[in-house]
Amino acid sequence: MAKVVYRFSKGERFVHWLHGVSFLLLLFTGLGVLTVALQPLSNIFGGIQVSRNIHRVVAVIFTIGIIIGFVGKGEGARQMRRWVRDVLNFGKDDFAHAKNFAIEFFGGHKPFPPQGKFNGGEKLNSMFTILGTICIAISGYIMWFAPSMPQFLVQWAYPIHSACALFMAALLIAHFYLGVLHPDSNQALKGIFTGWVPAKFAYEHYEKWYQEEAEQTLKEV
Amino acid sequence: MARKMVFIDTSLCTGCKACSVACKAWNDLPAEKTKRIVSYQTQADFTPTTWTYVQFRENYKNEKMQFNMIKLQCFHCADPACMKACSSDAIYKTETGYTLIDQDKCIGCGYCTKNCPWEVPKTDSKINKTSKCTGCIDRVEAGMKPACVQTCQPGALQFGDYDEMMAVAQARLAELKLSNHKANLYGDQFMGSTTYLYLLEDTPYSYGLHPNPVSPISLTIWKDLVHPLGGIAIGASAVAIAGGVVANFVMGNYAKRAKKIAESHNEGGK
Ligand code: HEM
């Protein structure tokens, strides 16, 4: 028997994985164009032109899928909007958590004040992701329709698109580590697949959220 | 072969457009349906199969009209922005000073187009290939003049070794300056100096040209800053997580984890 609490709605999990899978496809199809040394990567997709077309098709899915995730009255969309509100509300307690990021990252532990549904570190990751996603999408469409766009806009879209792609890829590597490889924080992994996380883990990492909301969903499985 | 120059003396240009026809003929480029754009101009911009055209501007001063006619094509910059922008190392420089696109390597991404100050290269999106003026490199390397120069009747186009043509251009500028103080050379002061050099009778602006074209700063940021820094960030992140796994292993955190999870099964939240 294990005690668990409910963390992520269906909608949130769906958007997370839609974003994740399409991000990886966009990254690997994009890298083939980034530089000649990486062009052979596009052979995985059947050549550079196929790869470029996949980049465009997935870009549309990526954009529409994510926008749809936020609209409507459903539980998922409400939770998505709440995530954005939470993330933008970065306070003292979040800072106190985030400043020990390096210590936790390398396996140490330092006490931090009780955290809400998203801790300081997650809020920073989310902020970079939200900003990067908006910038990469806008710059991507400008590049796509370059011939009918003003010259200076396209010229600046190039470095912005590349910067977002590469820095978000770096962030993704760390995100993968914390979600999958890190012995403490990877207990969250089940949450993004099933919606439920171990209650003890939730209490230790998100005490404020646990007290205020999560405990009401406590059940044994 | 030494560096070459095509010197374009706009004061001698009559706007006959024979150069653009010769270009089509020599390079086997199909004719395109044209329409009047402005004045006698019938071509608005370069296309994948139109590599040179004559632009007409009618400028009025004291109720007198001055025709500013100019043959446009790739400038074949010594330091070309298009080459730096290219995703596929498809653009290269020749000893003779030409900037060429290797059609086999080109993927049609169009990165070169918007980074060229004049947006010269044009992509055929059906075949994903980008093309522009080749300077008739095949003729030049065979010791002939480019097709446009060969055909120019009024002698507005001249071709030769760079240094010799520069002397011709300077002499012609001095001559023109006696009666027209606005006369100026366009091409020797930017983009590392261009292979196609113009003598203009008026400001570049009055020909619809950038007064001071430059390789965009965004291009430098993109290729020399973002690409290497982004690569470093990805590398650093990968090294950090490898370090993280090792550190956690050494501290015994993976072993502790199993114990912790077993506990949490019994205890619930608090
Ligand atoms: C709405 C989303 C997006 C759109 C519309 C878009 C569109 C484009 C376009 C048009 C190009 C030019 C290359 C070509 O013509 O084949 C490009 C390049 C690229 N894209 Fe995207 N993209 C999007 C999202 C992404 C994402 C999420 C990533 C990364 C994870 C990404 C990574 C790249 C990379 C690395 C390049 C090459 C950049 C360079 O050459 O420096 N893109 N994208």
Ligand code: SF4
């Ligand atoms: S004019 Fe444009 S296309 Fe031609 S060499 Fe210069 S930058 Fe490249």
Ligand code: SF4
């Ligand atoms: S369109 Fe061709 S020549 Fe131009 S940047 Fe892309 S690959 Fe290079």
